[in-house]
Amino acid sequence: MNTQPTTYDLLIVGGGVNGTGIARDAAGRGLKVLLVEKDDLASHTSSASTKLIHGGLRYLEYYEFRLVREALQERERLLNLASHIIRPLEFVLPHRNSIRPAWMIRIGLFLYDHLASHPKLPNSKLISLQTSPYGQPLRNDIKKGFTYADCAVDDSRLVVLNAKGASMLGADIRTQTKFVDAKRSTNEWSATIQDNKTQKKTTITAKVIVNAAGPWVAELLQDKLHVQSKMNVRLVKGSHIVVKKLYEGPQAYILQNDDKRIVFAIPYHEEFTLIGTTDISWDQSPDILPGINENETEYLCKSVNDYFNKNIAPKDVIWNYSGVRPLYDDASSNASAVTRDYHLDLNEENSQAPLLSIFGGKITTYRRLAEHSMEKLAKFFKYTRQNWTDKEPLPGGNITDGNFDLFYKDFRNTVSFLDEITAKRIAHSYGTDAINIIHNAKSKTDMGIDFGHGLTQHEVDYLVEKEWAMTVEDILWRRTKLGLYFTQEEQGKLAQYLQKSQ
Known part of the structure; x- marks a missing residue:
């Protein structure tokens, strides 16, 4: 009987966005890859974002x-590679001179428009909120105010698609x-991992360990x-709230606050x-699940109430979520000013097996x-190919010319038995892989x-x-977001089915 550990x-x-992104890139270069995640994919930071693919307009203020520039370039690439889960989004920036002067905003938006090409997205512009429909909710x-473009994303699905x-x-x-521990030698790591369900421990060997453990x-x-x-890593908690629709229209708003932060x-x-x-x-400790506190909820409500006609209070919050961002510690005293840039630490001391840590x-x-x-x-490796992920769509993203509307029109014709909301959700979530979910069904009953x-x-x-x-x-939360609608009884029915099927 062969008891030799498997070698990778x-x-x-x-199993966040960085870990799964590296796994996909490495596997595509011909490497043998094992990724371990102690919870579910995107369980932590990667599902607790603001759901945006954006350049980060406010980072210009910190000379980043x-x-x-790199984020703006990636915004355009990802929009082409995953147009089912990423979509253009127009932002309205209502202007108050007491927070930032108009000239500063104009310079920032000019740079934002020109640091990278963006043929699929419009340039920024100055608008009158008294005459524009965008001003009606304000x-x-x-x-x-000003308008500019960025993109929205289903963050947890982005992680899942990279893993897929x-x-x-x-x-x-x-x-x-779970990753339990690892011992290092000249040529490899000997690592112990443990299955949460069976508690069985397994030993594997790897030439390189990538520490993409986030927080x-x-x-x-x-x-x-x-x-x-x-x-060093600097942990910063970010919280969000979800309320009933504040306004009509597809536009988003970026609100400047007196403390110079934006919401x-x-x-x-x-x-x-x-x-x-x-x-x-x-x-x-990152093991302590971060929850939104009363001050954060009130802060976000106040940010909205300072701008919108329709006021909200903590009692209006339908759902909230919080996450801990593992930022590179640049010694900034202000949590909002800590760099969002990444740093890669390659450790190969004394010519031992390499370790790459992501900060x-x-x-x-x-x-x-x-x-x-x-x-x-x-x-350390002989790759079968070089950089490739800038051209290869994510699963479900092989949509002709990245034209989601045209793809959806064809898909809708094949699933006429589904209601419009469900058909659109499935198309956005799975792209061209949506047909695998329909699986020859000709009616809702067939599903x-x-x-x-x-x-x-x-x-x-x-x-x-x-x-x-x-x-x-x-x-309900990381694959579909249908948790926003499911009752306790409906969740119980789903839980029973999962229990029987496993």
């Missing part, structure tokens, strides 16, 4: 020109699997890998408005971060058990078999 080129710890004392793409290329993706990056280095790094108000799943985010230093980053630049990571590791709100047995089975979903929360 890369062991990646962390390289970061903004208070009468706000006379003028990695798996299709041969990567081994294991969720609910746990420093803890993994110190406690499990026993490696010192000159880099977004974004259309969310047809019936809601997403509002966020806060920036608060997080000094507790910082933002969801928009995950693909470039993965590419840079592979460039860092190039001296199997109806769990409510358009979620059927066909889709649930697909999520379990193809997308690593195991629990009600995995399906």
